[in-house]
Amino acid sequence: MDELELLKKDWKNQEEGLPKLSYNEIYKMILKKSSSMVKWIFIISVLEFILWSSIDVIVRLSGHYDELEVHGLEGFSIFTTILSYSILMYFMVRFYLNYRNIQTTDSAAVLMKNILNTRKTVKQYVWINIGFLALTTLIIIMYMAFYTDAYNSKSTDQEVPAYLIIITSLIVVAIFLGLLVLLYRLIYGILTRKLKKNYEELQKLEV
Template identity: 35%
Template structure:
């Protein structure tokens, strides 16, 4: 239980506990919401830099990336285009998270703060959905690359069917566990922060009643 929860629990209840009025509770909720929005922004920035570092390592040191010369030009263009688009969208989300943090930090109006909290929750949910869809697209491109690399379409019908079934099963299993892992990560980090924002939202609504 954090300091804010402790104060709310004992608010004007315990004679030995410092009295806290509504305005002080409101200020603490403002500060708490600002801190939560800041952490959402910071985590997204860290993720971006980790992604850039991984891609740089993958490009310069991985034999897998260097060995994708078998991919046709159209697939390489699609792959690179998705990479560029994904980073553009990621930068957009980071900018949106920063805006949310800035607004929450500088607002003095409860109604505006409530709207900012709702907007932050919506943006986080969109960010999570974007990352999950990006994983699905990446797995699809990887599957196509694998099929082309193995020259599946040059094989007999039986071998082609066998490779296709194997690829679908393998990618489905891998995708299932990756998405489960990502959902766990998002639930551990983002959903936890958003739930705390929601809690602050409910407390602010109660204070305004």
């Protein structure tokens, strides 16, 4: 049982003569916990931006993007990189604004609304990131498979049919995306579930 549950139990079932916890005290506790969770969502999104940016720089410096340039995908690579950074920065700003809004909340009703908005923003962030990565990777694989000789040359060198290389590539990408979804659900899911619990506690206070 966490601290909030103990406070609620004390508030409802305290003995006579003991100091009573008011509605406002319970509300402030929920507000503090919610604000902390949203702050961590913002911090994690910043760390994620730094991580993906670092990986992108390392991959470019190592020359792994050279193959895309050879096959005429340099422009597409630049476009998707700019778009992915824009998406990350947009949601970082959204998370920060959600944090600021919750910090300045002065009523349970508004706090409930801000919690719902934060959970909605997190879900959008996760699925837009996953969808963007999946679509971008699929386009690159299909382009290289049907509009270049990349997969045909590999199949010749390795004595493996081109279609098998394509299927293997798609399976590897699907596994990677699946692991990424699980990671997102683990990291952001824990925080959003706690926010949901706070929302339910606020509903009880409002009854």
